[in-house]
Amino acid sequence: MNLKHVTGLLCAAAMSLVLASGAWAEDKIVKIGVILPMSGGTASIGAHAKAALEVATDIINNAHPELGNLPLAKNAGLAGLGGAKIEVVIADNQGNPATGQNQALRLITEDKVAAVFGAYQSGITLTSSAIAEKYGIPYLNSESVAANLTERGFKWFFRTTPIATDFAKAYVDFLSDMKASGAKTDAIALVHDNTEYGTSVANTIAGAFKEKGQPVALDVAYPVNATDLQGQVLQLKDKKPDVIIMISYTSDAILFAKTMQSLDYKPAILLADDAGYSDPSFIKAVGKISQGVFNRSSWSVGPSGSPSAIIADMYKKKSGEEMDDTVGRQMQGFFVLADAIDRAGSTDPAKIQAALKATDLKPEQLMMGYKGVKFDDKGQNTLASGLIIQLQDGENYTAVWPKANAEKAPVLPYKGW
Amino acid sequence: MSFVLVQVIVGGLLLGAVYALFSSGLTLVWGMMNIVNFAHGDFVMLGMYVAYVVYTLMGGGPLLGAPLATLVLATVGVVVYFALIRDIMKGPMLAQILGTFGLALLLRYSVFWWFGANFLSMPPDIVGGTYAFAGLRIEASRLLAGVVALLVTLGLHLLLTRTSLGSKMLAVAEDQTAAQLMGIRPDTMQAIAWAIAAGATGLAGALIANFFYIVPTVGETLGIVAFVTVSLGGFGSVPGALVAGLLIGVIESLSGYLIGAIYKDIVVYVLFLLFLWFRPQGLMGKI
Numbered sequence: 206m207n208l209k210h211v212t213g214l215l216c217a218a219a220m221s222l223v224l225a226s227g228a229w230a231e232d233k234i235v236k237i238g239v240i241l242p243m244s245g246g247t248a249s250i251g252a253h254a255k256a257a258l259e260v261a262t263d264i265i266n267n268a269h270p271e272l273g274n275l276p277l278a279k280n281a282g283l284a285g286l287g288g289a290k291i292e293v294v295i296a297d298n299q300g301n302p303a304t305g306q307n308q309a310l311r312l313i314t315e316d317k318v319a320a321v322f323g324a325y326q327s328g329i330t331l332t333s334s335a336i337a338e339k340y341g342i343p344y345l346n347s348e349s350v351a352a353n354l355t356e357r358g359f360k361w362f363f364r365t366t367p368i369a370t371d372f373a374k375a376y377v378d379f380l381s382d383m384k385a386s387g388a389k390t391d392a393i394a395l396v397h398d399n400t401e402y403g404t405s406v407a408n409t410i411a412g413a414f415k416e417k418g419q420p421v422a423l424d425v426a427y428p429v430n431a432t433d434l435q436g437q438v439l440q441l442k443d444k445k446p447d448v449i450i451m452i453s454y455t456s457d458a459i460l461f462a463k464t465m466q467s468l469d470y471k472p473a474i475l476l477a478d479d480a481g482y483s484d485p486s487f488i489k490a491v492g493k494i495s496q497g498v499f500n501r502s503s504w505s506v507g508p509s510g511s512p513s514a515i516i517a518d519m520y521k522k523k524s525g526e527e528m529d530d531t532v533g534r535q536m537q538g539f540f541v542l543a544d545a546i547d548r549a550g551s552t553d554p555a556k557i558q559a560a561l562k563a564t565d566l567k568p569e570q571l572m573m574g575y576k577g578v579k580f581d582d583k584g585q586n587t588l589a590s591g592l593i594i595q596l597q598d599g600e601n602y603t604a605v606w607p608k609a610n611a612e613k614a615p616v617l618p619y620k621g622w
Numbered sequence: 623m624s625f626v627l628v629q630v631i632v633g634g635l636l637l638g639a640v641y642a643l644f645s646s647g648l649t650l651v652w653g654m655m656n657i658v659n660f661a662h663g664d665f666v667m668l669g670m671y672v673a674y675v676v677y678t679l680m681g682g683g684p685l686l687g688a689p690l691a692t693l694v695l696a697t698v699g700v701v702v703y704f705a706l707i708r709d710i711m712k713g714p715m716l717a718q719i720l721g722t723f724g725l726a727l728l729l730r731y732s733v734f735w736w737f738g739a740n741f742l743s744m745p746p747d748i749v750g751g752t753y754a755f756a757g758l759r760i761e762a763s764r765l766l767a768g769v770v771a772l773l774v775t776l777g778l779h780l781l782l783t784r785t786s787l788g789s790k791m792l793a794v795a796e797d798q799t800a801a802q803l804m805g806i807r808p809d810t811m812q813a814i815a816w817a818i819a820a821g822a823t824g825l826a827g828a829l830i831a832n833f834f835y836i837v838p839t840v841g842e843t844l845g846i847v848a849f850v851t852v853s854l855g856g857f858g859s860v861p862g863a864l865v866a867g868l869l870i871g872v873i874e875s876l877s878g879y880l881i882g883a884i885y886k887d888i889v890v891y892v893l894f895l896l897f898l899w900f901r902p903q904g905l906m907g908k909i
Contacts, residue, residue: 426883434883463835469752
């Protein structure tokens with residue numbers, strides 16, 4: 206038993222005490238179990254998500270006519286269940302797949318939640334959704350992008366986010382556009398951690414480039430939450446790839462930025478696959494030395510007064526942070542789940558499952574820039590999409606690709622500091 | 623190519639010196655009273671936050687942050703000794719493990735509650751950028767950390783072996799009753815040991831903060847390194863921790879660069895286990 210395991214056990218014990226004392230029955234409450242990293246290396250994500258879900262719950266449970274077409278905003282509570290209120294039961298996955306699985310079991314068997322929502326890290330979504338599948342409880346995932354999650358033949362798993370295969374295609378197209386405009390994009394290096402997210406996304410991206418006849422030149426894997434990344438940066442400096450695609454959580458993303466600066470290494474194009482690079486604390490910590498990094502996103506704040514701008518404002522008041530792509534996708538997923546429960550008119554799992562299957566939301570009913578929400582037989586949202594953004598000033602991301610959605614033109618090469 | 627290798631080795635040595643510094647407190651406490659302090663990594667974390675607060679409130683760099691972190695953590699060390707360690711030392715080993723473990727969680731989640739879970743970072747140029755000569759790049763903040771680490775570990779060693787305070791501390795470690803008969807107060811000596819150990823750890827934290835990210839859970843990441851360093855160096859041996867820290871730093875960097883980062887922990891731990899197989903007391907430990 207190592208330190209982490211002991212921490213895990215103690216935290217789980219503490220969490221269950223707190224949750225048990227807080228979970229008391231009341232009429233007309235629909236409980237949704239939420240699994241998130243509230244402690245461990247990605248706890249900042251969990252803290253942001255918690256604030257986002259509080260905003261989402263407020264929007265659902267109270268009347269918000271200013272939000273226009275957004276389902277459930279107009280009236281208070283779920284009309285389909287006689288105005289029932291949504292209650293979120295948060296469970297801490299501690300960044301650990303085994304803990305996530307235990308938490309799913311507890312939420313389903315003890316808290317009797319109507320549906321499960323989570324779990325940020327692909328590796329934990331993988332294990333926790335298997336429990337929901339076994340018990341026949343709907344599981345909605347809004348932010349894990351590992352492609353294999355919807356390839357398991359699950360009947361109770363639904364995912365609203367665009368996934369690794371979508372982004373891999375976007376990266377291929379984006380880079381060939383950059384090449385057409387004169388940039389050198391021949392040698393591509395993938396830098397990723399050894400988690401489910403890091404390895405599976407790296408594989409998907411490598412596959413997409415190989416299909417295009419441009420195999421990835423260098424694959425740099427590193428253990429998650431590394432204490433030192435000098436060796437990896439030197440390896441990159443040595444091999445001089447034209448493009449680096451980073452697949453990293455916040456801690457390693459920050460350490461990479463710092464190490465690249467200290468060893469004075471800049472690739473011509475640095476393209477990040479969301480995750481750590483979308484964490485507002487990444488931008489605060491090292492945004493100024495990561496100027497010009499590209500990233501993917503489905504979030505755009507929109508003109509003031511629009512539903513997305515109002516929501517971003519509510520979120521900022523709640524959390525003190527700017528809205529980012531990750532929390533946006535999480536809120537969007539939560540709305541889709543709540544909408545399905547509302548249409549099901551019941552907390553019966555089979556009815557919610559049927560309602561999720563029948564989901565057909567239009568772009569104007571969404572806060573995110575998806576083309577809609579409609580699930581295929583595997584539970585994947587077929588209308589999810591995203592764009593490429595760039596951290597041009599080191600403080601705020603702006604949309605740069607595809608051209609139709611771009612606010613500014615992409616700036617090359619990567620500026621760094 | 624060879625330049626890169628030199629860079630890798632220099633980077634590894636600087637990293638290793640810092641490993642040594644934040645491990646010396648752990649080894650000192652073990653040597654003095656056979657206590658494994660599971661809250662050790664979180665002491666490093668506290669040191670980092672003190673440095674960060676000094677920077678944000680007073681705009682002070684490491685010249686102000688490092689001594690303050692040392693003082694604050696030394697005080698924390700004394701408080702922890704009198705409030706917790708003195709009592710759990712009388713209990714079984716399990717009480718010590720769970721006691722310091724509870725302390726680790728208390729510290730971690732207190733900081734979590736106060737500062738939030740966000741990643742923080744010192745400004746990159748707080749210790750004067752990066753030195754470059756002949757293709758070699760050395761970050762001033764890492765150099766500072768490495769040099770201070772060497773000096774402090776050396777100082778700790780001299781304190782223990784060359785001063786009367788050190789002799790008294792070692793006497794208490796050897797035989798409490800006998801030391802007491804000689805007019806040495808074990809309580810005082812052990813409190814001093816905690817002050818020194820925690821102070822050194824706080825100093826390490828403040829120095830690491832200049833080139834690492836700051837987050838409440840950072841102690842988890844760093845704590846494990848400290849335990850490996852201490853057991854490789856020999857539990858209770860300060861020079862052992864220094865040599866072990868440097869070794870681990872260089873092996874990690876070399877294997878990370880040559881074989882791939884994903885395997886570097888395997889290399890480190892295989893060598894570590896092999897070594898302990900032949901020499902279970904560690905590099906410089908006593909049986």
